[in-house]
Amino acid sequence: xxxxxxxxxxxxxxxxxxxxxxxxxxxxxxxxxxxxxxxxxxxxxxxxxxxxxxxxxxxxxxxxxxxxxxxxxxxxxxxxxxxxxxxxxx
Amino acid sequence: xxxxxxxxxxxxxxxxxxxxxxxxxxxxxxxxxxxxxxxxxxxxxxxxxxxxxxxxxxxxxxxxxxxxxxxxxxxxxxxxxxxxxxxxxxxxxxxxxxxxxxxxxxxxxxxxxxxxxxxxxxxxxxxxxxxxxxxxxxxxxxxxxxxxxxxxxxxxxxxxxxxxxxxxxxxxxxxxxxxxxxxxx
Amino acid sequence: xxxxxxxxxxxxxxxxxxxxxxxxxxxxxxxxxxxxxxxxxxxxxxxxxxxxxxxxxxxxxxxxxxxxxxxxxxxxxxxxxxxxxxxxxxxxxxxxxxxxxxxxxxxxxxxxxxxxxxxxxxxxxxxxxxxxxxxxxxxxxxxxxxxxxxxxxxxxxxxxxxxxxxxxxxxxxxxxxxxxxxxxxxxxxxxxxxxxxxxxxxxxxxxxxxxxxxxxxxxxxxxxxxxxxxxxxxxxxxxxxxxxxxxxxxxxxxxxxxxxxxxxxxxxxxxxxxxxxxxxxxxxxxxxxxxxxxxxxxxxxxxxxxxxxxxxxxxxxxxxxxxxxxxxxxxxxxxxxxxxxxxxxxxxxxxxxxxxxxxxxxxxxxxxxxxxxxxxxxxxxxxxxxxxxxxxxxx
Numbered sequence: 001x002x003x004x005x006x007x008x009x010x011x012x013x014x015x016x017x018x019x020x021x022x023x024x025x026x027x028x029x030x031x032x033x034x035x036x037x038x039x040x041x042x043x044x045x046x047x048x049x050x051x052x053x054x055x056x057x058x059x060x061x062x063x064x065x066x067x068x069x070x071x072x073x074x075x076x077x078x079x080x081x082x083x084x085x086x087x088x089x090x
Numbered sequence: 091x092x093x094x095x096x097x098x099x100x101x102x103x104x105x106x107x108x109x110x111x112x113x114x115x116x117x118x119x120x121x122x123x124x125x126x127x128x129x130x131x132x133x134x135x136x137x138x139x140x141x142x143x144x145x146x147x148x149x150x151x152x153x154x155x156x157x158x159x160x161x162x163x164x165x166x167x168x169x170x171x172x173x174x175x176x177x178x179x180x181x182x183x184x185x186x187x188x189x190x191x192x193x194x195x196x197x198x199x200x201x202x203x204x205x206x207x208x209x210x211x212x213x214x215x216x217x218x219x220x221x222x223x224x225x226x227x228x229x230x231x232x233x234x235x236x237x238x239x240x241x242x243x244x245x246x247x248x249x250x251x252x253x254x255x256x257x258x259x260x261x262x263x264x265x266x267x268x269x270x271x272x273x274x275x
Numbered sequence: 276x277x278x279x280x281x282x283x284x285x286x287x288x289x290x291x292x293x294x295x296x297x298x299x300x301x302x303x304x305x306x307x308x309x310x311x312x313x314x315x316x317x318x319x320x321x322x323x324x325x326x327x328x329x330x331x332x333x334x335x336x337x338x339x340x341x342x343x344x345x346x347x348x349x350x351x352x353x354x355x356x357x358x359x360x361x362x363x364x365x366x367x368x369x370x371x372x373x374x375x376x377x378x379x380x381x382x383x384x385x386x387x388x389x390x391x392x393x394x395x396x397x398x399x400x401x402x403x404x405x406x407x408x409x410x411x412x413x414x415x416x417x418x419x420x421x422x423x424x425x426x427x428x429x430x431x432x433x434x435x436x437x438x439x440x441x442x443x444x445x446x447x448x449x450x451x452x453x454x455x456x457x458x459x460x461x462x463x464x465x466x467x468x469x470x471x472x473x474x475x476x477x478x479x480x481x482x483x484x485x486x487x488x489x490x491x492x493x494x495x496x497x498x499x500x501x502x503x504x505x506x507x508x509x510x511x512x513x514x515x516x517x518x519x520x521x522x523x524x525x526x527x528x529x530x531x532x533x534x535x536x537x538x539x540x541x542x543x544x545x546x547x548x549x550x551x552x553x554x555x556x557x558x559x560x561x562x563x564x565x566x567x568x569x570x571x572x573x574x575x576x577x578x579x580x581x582x583x584x585x586x587x588x589x590x591x592x593x594x595x596x597x598x599x600x601x602x603x604x605x606x607x608x609x610x611x612x613x614x615x616x617x618x619x620x621x622x623x624x625x626x627x628x629x630x631x632x633x634x635x636x637x638x639x640x641x642x643x644x645x646x647x648x649x650x651x652x653x654x655x656x657x658x659x660x661x662x663x664x665x666x667x668x669x670x
Binding site for chain 2: 551
Binding site: 001002003004005008009010011012013014015016017018 | 370371372433470471478479480481482483484485488489492493495496499500
């Protein structure tokens with residue numbers, strides 16, 4: 001609902017960080033990592049544009065709450081150990 | 091109001107000379123303004139700067155076209171630059187000119203003064219041997235030819251403005267004051 | 276203490292006595308000595324500030340906005356192409372309501388390359404939501420930096436301010452300037468204390484997306500803030516006068532306008548020359564006056580309406596041009612006078628572009644032309660002054 005100009009701050013300010021926005025809901029494909037083939041090169045971690053990949057002992061763990069399924073990690077992986085799978089399949 | 095125009099080359103301290111004068115006149119209790127005509131400056135290129143001195147605040151912001159004084163830091167500019175352009179009749183011209191050389195072929199109607207500022211600057215080791223910085227010496231000469239500015243105020247202004255070698259610059263100005271002479275054409 | 280200094284040093288001293296806490300700037304002719312002097316102040320410890328060297332003017336402004344949002348008093352300086360490179364972030368600064376203060380050493384735009392004065396760069400930033408103050412002297416530059424913080428940081432304003440200093444004519448002219456005592460400035464200008472600021476440990480997002488149903492309300496608030504700035508400029512100047520004994524005539528600085536038939540509107544350093552011309556013409560019995568446009572934003576609309584009721588002719592000198600229209604000062608003055616039933620004759624004179632000297636002779640000829648135009652009472656087109664190839668001579 002539109003608020004009166006008198007009831008809003010000087011400039012739009014959100015008191016929560018942008019993590020309130022669960023972008024994982026936008027996803028059509030989700031990444032699946034084949035841990036057997038992973039060479040721990042960390043390229044997926046470097047390239048993820050939304051910082052949803054965390055490295056645990058060098059192995060990528062993807063936060064599906066925020067992963068938008070863009071597939072950049074799968075595209076960059078030199079070992080081809082990440083595949084994109086359609087939501088609801090696999 | 092007294093208006094002064096300075097001619098020299100990039101690297102000789104022409105703009106600083108105009109600031110030294112403004113600062114000295116301010117010490118004497120005058121209102122002042124000094125300003126460069128700033129080209130996109132290079133070492134060796136002709137440079138012009140100006141100063142105004144008055145008893146009341148200076149509001150005029152246009153350039154100076156009819157100066158009362160012209161100060162020439164480099165006599166080689168006498169070929170190629172119209173140094174006397176607009177100078178008021180009876181106006182004063184102070185030229186950095188080698189001692190013992192005759193000043194020829196200048197129009198009458200003005201008062202000329204010479205001073206070997208290059209030698210004085212070199213003697214005091216200001217700047218390099220090939221390019222002595224003559225601005226402080228020439229301002230010592232200016233104190234000699236202009237009654238409005240005492241030598242003491244000029245020396246104080248030089249001490250204030252010189253970034254290094256303050257004593258040498260003051261000594262050069264003092265020597266220049268003694269060695270400035272009027273030349274009758 | 277009164278000492279001889281350039282307009283650029285006056286700007287730097289203005290930031291110093293205002294206790295700017297973050298300075299981010301990129302050097303450009305003829306602004307460079309402002310940045311050099313401030314870097315010197317910071318490195319010597321004379322100024323307790325963070326100096327951020329950046330790789331462009333765009334980044335300089337971005338750094339200032341961020342620091343301002345984090346609650347720091349910020350300062351930057353630029354000129355011409357540097358200012359226009361900032362354009363995007365200038366709008367961001369005002370819309371983020373970050374009261375940054377910036378000196379713009381007003382310089383012509385290229386090509387042709389020019390390092391000399393005109394107001395094209397500043398006028399082109401008219402719609403960025405910044406307050407804009409054109410200065411006439413180095414003292415005014417220093418004092419306006421100090422006042423701009425107080426005006427901009429007022430809770431009912433919260434807008435950035437641009438202090439406009441004519442290239443070379445102020446930036447590199449040395450003249451006496453009084454640097455006010457620090458204690459006096461401290462009591463005039465308290466520290467910056469915004470209502471909301473970004474703090475470590477308290478994550479917040481500033482300037483986030485709003486939908487069409489809420490955007491206009493933010494813009495309306497900014498509009499109201501600029502209206503408040505009008506009042507603040509006057510009240511802060513009153514306060515400044517009481518503390519420091521100097522004042523600059525508010526938004527429209529009138530000189531000998533009381534009984535004038537014809538007045539000249541001019542901004543920046545040429546106003547000083549115009550004062551000499553007004554005095555000289557008055558000594559010959561010609562009733563002319565000067566209305567110096569000190570604030571272009573907010574625009575002194577009411578001041579012009581009041582002035583227009585007293586005078587018969589207004590000559591407007593623009594040191595820039597809006598191609599296909601006219602000088603920006605002229606069109607805005609005409610626009611503000613239109614609601615009046617009876618209006619004076621107004622004519623536009625375009626002069627002094629790219630550092631072309633505005634001499635007393637030129638200004639006197641403009642006054643005379645305006646007196647003639649007023650007597651004829653005819654509508655007049657904008658006139659370019661002192662252009663080689665045109666028949667008319669102005670010098």
